[in-house]
Amino acid sequence: MAGLDQKSPNVLLQSLCCRIMGKSEVDVAHQFQYAVRVVGSNYAPTIERDEFLVAEKIKKELVKQRREADAALLSELHRKLQSQGVLKNRWSILYLLLSLCEDPRKPPVRVANYAALFAQALPRDAQSTPQYYCARPQSLPLSYPDRTQSAQSSGSMGSSGVSSLSIYATNGPTPTPQSLLPGQTQGMGDSLRQQLSSRLAWNLSAAAPSVPTSTSRGLANSVPRSVPRSRREGDTGSGSVEISESALVRDILYVFQGIDGKCIKMCSSESCYKIDGKIAISKSLRDITSRLAELGWLHNKVRKYTDQRSLDRAFGLVGQSFCAALHQELKEYYRLLSVLHSQLQVEDDQGVNLGVENSLTLRRLLVWTYDPKIRLKTLAALVDHCQGRKGGELSSAVHAYGKTGDPYMRALVQHILSLVSHPILNFLYRWIYDGELEDTYHEFFVASDPTVKTDRLWHDKYTLRKSMIPSFIAMDQARKVLLIGKSINFLHQVCHDRTPPGKIIAASKSVDSPKDAAELFTDLEGAFQSNIDAAYFETSKYLLDVLNKNYHLLEHMQAMRRYLLLGQGDFIRHLMDLLKPELVRPATTLYQHNLTGILETAVRATNAQFDSPEILKRLDVRLLEVSPGDTGWDVFSMDYHVDGPIATVFTRECMSHYLRVFNFLWRAKRMEYILTDIWKGQMCNAKLLKSMPELSGVLHQCHILASEMVHFIHQMQYYITFEVLECSWDELWNKVQQAQDLDHIIAAHEVFLDTIISRCLLDTNSRALLNQLRAIFDQIIEFQNAQDTLYRAALEELQLRLQFEDRKKRLQSEGEWGVTAADEQVENKRVQEFCETIPKMRSQLRILTHFYQGIVQQFLVLLMTSTDESLQFLSFRLDFNEHYKAREPRLRMSMGTTRGRRSSYM
Amino acid sequence: ISTSLNPLLFISVLLEISRLLNTGLDMESLSICVRLCEQGINPEALSSVIKELRKASEGLKVRINKYCLF
Numbered sequence: 001m002a003g004l005d006q007k008s009p010n011v012l013l014q015s016l017c018c019r020i021m022g023k024s025e026v027d028v029a030h031q032f033q034y035a036v037r038v039v040g041s042n043y044a045p046t047i048e049r050d051e052f053l054v055a056e057k058i059k060k061e062l063v064k065q066r067r068e069a070d071a072a073l074l075s076e077l078h079r080k081l082q083s084q085g086v087l088k089n090r091w092s093i094l095y096l097l098l099s100l101c102e103d104p105r106k107p108p109v110r111v112a113n114y115a116a117l118f119a120q121a122l123p124r125d126a127q128s129t130p131q132y133y134c135a136r137p138q139s140l141p142l143s144y145p146d147r148t149q150s151a152q153s154s155g156s157m158g159s160s161g162v163s164s165l166s167i168y169a170t171n172g173p174t175p176t177p178q179s180l181l182p183g184q185t186q187g188m189g190d191s192l193r194q195q196l197s198s199r200l201a202w203n204l205s206a207a208a209p210s211v212p213t214s215t216s217r218g219l220a221n222s223v224p225r226s227v228p229r230s231r232r233e234g235d236t237g238s239g240s241v242e243i244s245e246s247a248l249v250r251d252i253l254y255v256f257q258g259i260d261g262k263c264i265k266m267c268s269s270e271s272c273y274k275i276d277g278k279i280a281i282s283k284s285l286r287d288i289t290s291r292l293a294e295l296g297w298l299h300n301k302v303r304k305y306t307d308q309r310s311l312d313r314a315f316g317l318v319g320q321s322f323c324a325a326l327h328q329e330l331k332e333y334y335r336l337l338s339v340l341h342s343q344l345q346v347e348d349d350q351g352v353n354l355g356v357e358n359s360l361t362l363r364r365l366l367v368w369t370y371d372p373k374i375r376l377k378t379l380a381a382l383v384d385h386c387q388g389r390k391g392g393e394l395s396s397a398v399h400a401y402g403k404t405g406d407p408y409m410r411a412l413v414q415h416i417l418s419l420v421s422h423p424i425l426n427f428l429y430r431w432i433y434d435g436e437l438e439d440t441y442h443e444f445f446v447a448s449d450p451t452v453k454t455d456r457l458w459h460d461k462y463t464l465r466k467s468m469i470p471s472f473i474a475m476d477q478a479r480k481v482l483l484i485g486k487s488i489n490f491l492h493q494v495c496h497d498r499t500p501p502g503k504i505i506a507a508s509k510s511v512d513s514p515k516d517a518a519e520l521f522t523d524l525e526g527a528f529q530s531n532i533d534a535a536y537f538e539t540s541k542y543l544l545d546v547l548n549k550n551y552h553l554l555e556h557m558q559a560m561r562r563y564l565l566l567g568q569g570d571f572i573r574h575l576m577d578l579l580k581p582e583l584v585r586p587a588t589t590l591y592q593h594n595l596t597g598i599l600e601t602a603v604r605a606t607n608a609q610f611d612s613p614e615i616l617k618r619l620d621v622r623l624l625e626v627s628p629g630d631t632g633w634d635v636f637s638m639d640y641h642v643d644g645p646i647a648t649v650f651t652r653e654c655m656s657h658y659l660r661v662f663n664f665l666w667r668a669k670r671m672e673y674i675l676t677d678i679w680k681g682q683m684c685n686a687k688l689l690k691s692m693p694e695l696s697g698v699l700h701q702c703h704i705l706a707s708e709m710v711h712f713i714h715q716m717q718y719y720i721t722f723e724v725l726e727c728s729w730d731e732l733w734n735k736v737q738q739a740q741d742l743d744h745i746i747a748a749h750e751v752f753l754d755t756i757i758s759r760c761l762l763d764t765n766s767r768a769l770l771n772q773l774r775a776i777f778d779q780i781i782e783f784q785n786a787q788d789t790l791y792r793a794a795l796e797e798l799q800l801r802l803q804f805e806d807r808k809k810r811l812q813s814e815g816e817w818g819v820t821a822a823d824e825q826v827e828n829k830r831v832q833e834f835c836e837t838i839p840k841m842r843s844q845l846r847i848l849t850h851f852y853q854g855i856v857q858q859f860l861v862l863l864m865t866s867t868d869e870s871l872q873f874l875s876f877r878l879d880f881n882e883h884y885k886a887r888e889p890r891l892r893m894s895m896g897t898t899r900g901r902r903s904s905y906m
Numbered sequence: 907i908s909t910s911l912n913p914l915l916f917i918s919v920l921l922e923i924s925r926l927l928n929t930g931l932d933m934e935s936l937s938i939c940v941r942l943c944e945q946g947i948n949p950e951a952l953s954s955v956i957k958e959l960r961k962a963s964e965g966l967k968v969r970i971n972k973y974c975l976f
Binding site (some may be wrong): 009012013015016017019020021022031034035038039041042058061062070073074077078080081084086087088089092093094095096097098099100101102 | 915916919920922923924926927928929930931932934935938939940941942943944945946947948949950951952953954955956957958959960962963966
C-alpha cells in the first residue's frame with residue numbers, strides 16, 4: 001500500500017469513484033469532476049476537530065439504534081485505535097464513518113426521484129458552480145412565504161429534496177404545543193438558510209436524521225450566539241447588543257438552575273435576577289424574562305436551605321427527612337429542566353428547521369413552568385417557615401402549612417409532612433412498644449434525664465419536651481405516650497419484669513414506611529389515636545397487675561392505714577398499754593430494741609398476728625430526735641419500711657407525712673387514754689371518798705372538768721377518725737380500685753395525704769390551731785397530774801383516817817380507850833390541815849379549769865374562722881350547747897360575724 | 907495484545923468500526939478514504955461525495971434494470 005500513500009488526492013478520489021461506481025476510470029469522469037469540485041470547495045471542515053466528540057456521537061447514534069452492545073464494542077475499538085497511534089487525523093476518519101453510517105432499521109431510501117434529481121443537479125459544465133455550493137448564510141434573501149413555495153423558488157435545488165425536508169423527527173418533549181406562533185416566517189428564513197448551506201447532506205435522505213446532525217450541528221455551532229437570527233416587532237434601537245430570544249431562552253434555562261446566564265445575572269443587592277442593562281431588549285421580553293427568573297430565585301432559596309442543612313451535623317432525623325423531601329422535589333424540577341434542555345438540544349441539532357412552532361420560546365417556557373413555579377413557591381414558603389426549627393417543631397411547622405384550601409398545595413404539603421413525620425412516628429412507636437428512646441438530637445417530645453437513678457425513675461426520669469410536641473398530637477395523647485413508655489421502663493428496671501412488650505400488647509403495628517405514616521395522617525382520628533389508646537390501656541393494666549400481684553401495692557396501702565394511721569384498734573391499744581410504763585421515762589433512757597420487742601409482743605397478742613409476714617416485717621419502731629426534757633412519749637414513733645416499686649408510690653416525702661400524722665394521732669390517742677384513766681380513777685375513788693364530805697366540792701370540780709375534757713377529746717377523736725381518716729380513705733380506695741395507671745394511684749395517694757394533713761391541722765396554715773390543740777393536750781396532762789396528786793393526798797388522808805378508826809376500834813375492842821385525847825388532837829390537827837389544803841386544791845382546780853376553758857375558747861374561735869368546712873362543723877360539735885359561747889363574748893360575736901361571712905361565700 | 911508494531915492492524919480496527927456502523931465501505935474504499943483523510947481532506951465533503959456517488963450508481967442500476975425489463 002505504500003504506493004497509495006504517495007498518490008495525490010485527486011488520484012485517490014478517482015480510484016474511489018471507480019470503486020464505488022464499479023466502473024472503469026473513463027466512465028466515472030463526471031462523477032470524478034463532481035467529487036473534485038465538492039472536495040475543493042468545502043475544504044475547511046466546519047465541525048470541531050474533536051475526536052472524542054465524534055466518538056461520543058457515534059456511540060449516541062448506536063444507542064439510538066438500540067445497539068448498546070455495539071456501542072461498547074465501539075468504545076473498545078476506539079481505544080485500540082487510540083493506542084495504535086498511527087493515524088494522525090483519527091477524528092476525520094471517524095467522522096467520515098459516522099456520516100456514512102446507516103441505520104439498518106431505516107426503510108430503504110426511495111430511489112425513484114434520484115435519477116431526475118441527479119440529472120438536474122449535476123451540470124455538465126464543470127466550471128459552473130451552482131448557487132448552493134457557494135452559499136453562505138447571510139447572502140440569501142430572508143423572506144419566504146412558506147416552505148413549499150420556497151422549495152420551488154430555489155429552482156435548481158430540486159423540488160423533491162426540499163419537500164422531503166419537511167419530514168423531521170421531532171423528538172422534543174411531549175408537551176410541545178403544535179400551535180404556530182407568530183414570527184414563523186422569520187424562523188423559516190433561518191431554516192432555509194441552514195438548509196441551503198447543508199443541502200448536500202440533507203436531501204434525499206429523509207430517513208436518516210442522523211446524517212444531518214453532523215453537518216448542521218457544525219453549522220449551528222459556528223453561528224455565534226449574538227448573531228441575530230430573528231427580529232421581533234418593536235426592536236430596540238441601535239448602539240446596543242441585541243439579544244435573540246433563543247439566547248434568552250438558553251440563559252433562562254441556566255437561571256432556572258440558579259446559575260448566572262450571559263445576560264441574566266443575579267443581583268445580590270436586590271436579591272433577584274436581572275437582565276444586564278447594557279443589553280437592548282424589548283419590554284415584553286424583559287417582563288417575561290423577569291417572571292421566569294423568579295423560578296431561579298425560588299430554586300436558589302430551596303437549594304440554599306438544603307445545602308446549609310446538609311452541613312449541619314446536629315440537624316437531626318426530622319430535618320434530614322425534610323431535606324430529603326425537598327431534594328426529591330428539586331429532582332423532579334431538574335428533570336423538567338433536563339427535558340427542556342434536551343428540547344433545546346434537539347432544536348440545535350436539527351437547526352431551527354423545526355419551525356418556530358416547535359421551538360422553545362419564552363412564552364412556552366412560561367406556560368410549562370407554571371405548575372413547577374407553584375410547587376417551588378410552596379416549597380420556598382415552607383423553607384422560610386421552617387428556618388431554624390428542628391424535630392417536632394419542624395413537623396408542626398409543616399403541618400401548619402397543610403391547612404390550606406388549595407388542594408394542590410395541600411397534597412404537596414401532606415406528602416412532605418408524611419416524610420417528615422416518619423422519624424417521629426418511628427420514635428413514637430419504639431417508645432410505646434419497647435420503651436426505648438434513642439434520640440441523639442433531642443427531637444422527640446419525650447426527654448430522658450440520664451442522671452436520674454432507678455428509685456426516682458417514675459417521677460423524674462422522663463419528662464415531656466413541650467416544644468417538640470408536633471401539632472398533630474394532642475396534649476393528653478402526648479401525656480399518654482409518656483406514660484406508656486415510662487411504664488415499660490419502670491417494669492423493666494424497677495419491677496425487674498422482663499416480659500417482652502410484644503406480650504403486653506397483643507397487636508402492635510410498627511411504621512415501616514412513609515406510606516403508613518401518610519395513611520395515619522389521613523386518618524388521624526382513627527388508627528393513630530386507637531393505637532396509642534390501646535397501648536396505653538394494655539401497658540398500664542399490665543403494670544398495675546404486676547404491682548398488685550408481685551408487689552402487693554394495695555395490701556401495703558391498707559397496712560399503712562392499719563398501723564401508721566392507727567386503724568388496727570386492738571393492736572394500738574395493747575401497744576399503748578405495754579408501752580406506757582416505758583414511755584413515761586425520760587427519752588434518753590430508751591432503747592430501740594426494747595421497744596421493738598414490745599412491739600412484737602403486741603403484734604403477737606392481738607389480731608395483728610394474722611397479717612401476712614411480708615407486712616409485719618416492715619413494721620418497726622423509730623425513735624425521733626431527743627430534745628432535752630423529753631419523755632418517751634415525745635420521741636416514740638412507728639415506722640413502715642418500703643422499697644422497690646412500692647417506694648414509687650410511697651416516696652420518702654409520703655412516708656414523712658405518714659409519720660407526722662402518726663405522731664398526731666398517737667398523741668390524740670394518748671389523751672384519750674389519759675382521760676380514760678382519769679375517769680376510771682374517778683369512778684373508783686368516788687365511792688371511796690364518799691366518807692370525806694369536805695372533798696365533795698373538789699371532787700365535783702374534778703368531775704366536771706374531766707367531763708369537759710372527755711367531751712372535747714371525744715369529739716376530736718370522732719372528727720379525726722371519721723371525718724378525716726375514714727372519708728379520705730374511702731375516696732382513696734375508690735380511686736385506686738378504678739385507677740387506670742400508676743399516675744392515677746400516685747395522684748390519688750397524694751391527694752389523700754394532703755387532705756389528711758390539712759385536716760389534722762398539720763399543715764402550715766393551721767399552725768395556730770395546732771398550737772392551741774397542743775396546749776389543750778398539755779392542760780389535760782396537767783389535770784391528770786393534779787388529779788393524781790389530789791387523789792393521792794385524799795386517799796392517803798382517807799387511809800390515815802381509816803387507820804385511825806381501825807386503831808380506835810381495835811383499842812376499844814381491846815378494852816382501852818379508843819381514842820386518847822392526844823390522839824384525837826393529833827388526828828384533828830391532821831384533819832384540819834387536810835381540810836385546809838382543800839381550798840388550795842380547789843383554787844388550783846379552778847385555775848386549771850379556767851385556763852383550760854380559755855384555751856378551748858380560743859381554739860373554737862380559730863376553728864370558726866378557718867376555711868375548712870369540716871373544722872367549722874367541728875366547732876359546732878365541740879360547742880353544741882353553746883357552753884363556751886355563753887362565757888366568751890368574743891365567741892358570740894365572732895360566731896355571728898363569721899356566720900354572716902360564711903354564708904356569703906358558701 | 908499490543909498492536910503498535912503492525913501498522914496495518916489499525917485498518918482492521920477501522921474496518922470493524924465501519925462494519926459496526928454499517929457504512930457499506932469495503933476494504934479498499936476504506937483505505938482510500940483513510941489516505942484521503944490523512945492528507946487533510948474535509949471528511950464532510952468526502953462523505954457527501956461518497957453518498958452522491960452511491961446514489962448515482964444506484965440510480966444507474968435502476969435505470970439499467972428498468973431498461974433491462976424491456
